[in-house]
Amino acid sequence: MKITKDMTIGELVRTYPQTIETLMGMGMGCIGCPSAQAETLEEAATVHGFDIDKLIEKLNQAVKD
Numbered sequence: 001m002k003i004t005k006d007m008t009i010g011e012l013v014r015t016y017p018q019t020i021e022t023l024m025g026m027g028m029g030c031i032g033c034p035s036a037q038a039e040t041l042e043e044a045a046t047v048h049g050f051d052i053d054k055l056i057e058k059l060n061q062a063v064k065d
Helices: 009-015 017-025 043-047 050-064
Strands: none
Touching: 009 043, 017 043, 017 050, 043 050
């Protein structure tokens, strides 16, 4: 399964726990917060001021490594 901008953070970290390091490294320290669990990657990128395409690329790379 490919990581997409419509995935929630909760879904991402449950399915691909290896992405947690990437998210934390980008400053998304609240990935375990209850409200963040239902937030999509696109929503999180907007809140944190990240380019969604670059975020998705980094996350998919983390899954490949």
